[in-house]
Amino acid sequence: MEKREVDVAIIGAGTAGMVAYQRARKTTDRVVLIEGEQYGTTCARVGCMPSKLLIAAAENAHQMELGPLFGVTARDISIDGKAVLARVRKERDRFVGSVIKSVEGFPESHRILGHARFAGPHLLIVKTANGQAMEVEAKRIIIATGSRPNIPRFLKEARDRLVVNDDLFEWQDLPESVAVFGPGVIGLELGQALSRLGVRVRMFGVGGAVGPIRDESIRDCALKAFNREFPLDPDADVKHVGRTDDGVSVTFIDPVEGQVTETFDYLLAATGRRPNVDGLDIQNADIELDEKGMPLFDPHTLRCGDSHIFIAGDANSALPLLHEAADEGRIAGDNAAAYPDVRTGLRKTPLSVVFTDPQIASVGLTIDQVNEQCRGCFAVGEVSFADQGRSRVIGKNEGLLRVYGEHGSGLFMGAEMFGPAAEHIAHLLAWSAQRRLTVSEMLEMPFYHPVIEEGLRTALKQLNRNLSIGPEPADGCLECGPGV
Template sequence: EAARVVIATGSRPNIPGFLKDAKDRLVVNDDIFEWDDLPGSVAVFGPGIIGLELGQALSRLGVRVRMFGVSGSLGPLQEEAIRNYALKTFNEEFPLDTRAKVRSVERTDDGVRIRFSGADRSETTETFDYLLAATGRRPNVDSMDIQNADIAEDDHGSPLFDHYTLQCGDSHIFIAGDANNEVPLLHEAADEGRIAGDNAARYPDVRAGLRRVPLGIVFTDPQIATVGMTLNEVDERCKGGYAVGEVSFEGQGRSRVIGANKGLLHVYGERGSGLFLGAEMFGPAAEHIGHLLAWALQKRMTVSEMLTMPFYHPVIEEGVRTALRDLNRKLDIGPQPIEHCLDCGPGG
């Protein structure tokens, strides 16, 4: 018996039943790092974060890769224009179908035989040495008999909890990290562990903890970054009272010089207040640009205030300024004297 409980049991790979027909040639992400040498070919199921990162890495190491998706999703990308751009870019390296129709998976003497239909509806059969299941993760709460704890659960049997306190209902039970299946990222899990631990220790004096601005990064090439609200969330909050600024990195100076001129950045702002609300990006240096935008968002900066910040020349971050200027115009916010002064330099 315990007066307070913190559930932090993590998660495990979630493998659809039909993939198990690959038998001993079925692997998950952890298995790859135990290989002593590389196979000739790998079929990757799931173009999410793990699938994209490992699939592209294997392809660049010389492994023949084909990636299969079902729902049309691609990593964390929500905007159709950016998703289509990224999909086209990845397909330049290896076949990636986000809406594949897989007919069968079979273990044979030669490996794993997969029969599938592509976008043109033609049926194809290919054999791979291994099948990598990158089809998401499942919280490790299903074998804990949580139904006996007298707390509410969702449709999947996971405890319902408060986002800011991590408390399950008004109980003495708290849940943190991958176990709650909300935001399975290390920096979020670290914050949640602190919040849940503090609240469990001081229970029943439960307090809201600091939840940082959402920030997600995918370490592909080009990289992917998501910051703050998605475009759908912006639309729901602002009821159409918002604008989207954009920039293509194909013509961005520094990106062209270093041969990394692929990608798009979209930034969102609220009409009237001018507040910066979020961004989605597929392009160069997204891991760094994502941090800059997340910091600005957490400080509740307006788009105009962000444009008063320094931008060196020539750097990739100048593309961020281009997107913010485009957003500022679309928000109907007039020229900012400080920005123009900084652009002109001393005495300008």
């Protein structure tokens, strides 16, 4: 058995793993990057990029349908499913190729393609692609193994017609119908895109959630909007899923018609993802695990307990977003390289965007977190985009933005939004939150006319009026209520 001794071993060559490798290599050349399947990140292969390519096609189709609103009539609009998916794959492969090129730029001696498992706290056994086994002894180890789709058992009754987002981008043509289970980020983005590309879509959820939205007012606004395009029940009562000669049958309770059975070509399981730690023999790592077998770790250092092992990216399932994975790769890589000098890394203001139309965005603290942190002593400002000038001009006048501020300090705490240009407004808000600006300081910033950002100013003005600003009294509250 071939044996290697390194200072830092990184398991997983996704976004977090690649960044961790680059950071660790600044300190030591005795580093190895181990990848179990194939190079190319989740984002490039099956996540951010191919999904946005599909969404871009859907947005173009939808915009053509809106032509009569502006007095423009487009003739002979048709959707070529084969062409749509061919472009998705072509551009997807281009993004993946760029990632692979980056990895192949690393020294060959630093790369191992094979599945790693723990044989001890410092010892990894890697089964390489050619079936050989390799022993890697590492002073420090970073787990960056990513995640995979999580599929509830009852959905597997769809058998060969069950797909996840990984599979969808390999379709050669668009189907006629898809049942989507899971109105989370993936389900909403792909479900709406398929619907706008002419696919009959029905979406089922559990528990009432709509994407990552936590503000009930925003959730209600989004739910109404999505249901105007396709049926979405966020707390569906599904009785049965089964494979039939015609596809997949789904029996569910409709609020109006009672028990209904519909048949679809495919069932898309967008029911969350699970971290890839269960194949690592993590029990041999001598670190503390929770009841689900996940390593316990410090989110600021990414260190597992007081060990020499770190965990970053989707593998820790804390913040499954690409920019967070990159930040965590940096923190884990720096700390693994400098061990035992482990330091707290910079964690940026939480920021998430869902690329539906209208878009969904969350910045800073959620309304529940604001309520908890401020002990109920906060205010809310909001704006509807129904009559917002620029939004009406471009025919995207739908949605709601709510912003949260703290009584006493006047600090901006967070926001949620369902509306136009949310991806851009969210960045302005995230920068403001990270700089710890007060609401009045945010209102001192320039706002051009006519732009959608003027809606943000309207919400901030209302929030500023609702805030009680001044020294915080001993009882911790300036008003008898939260000022909502």
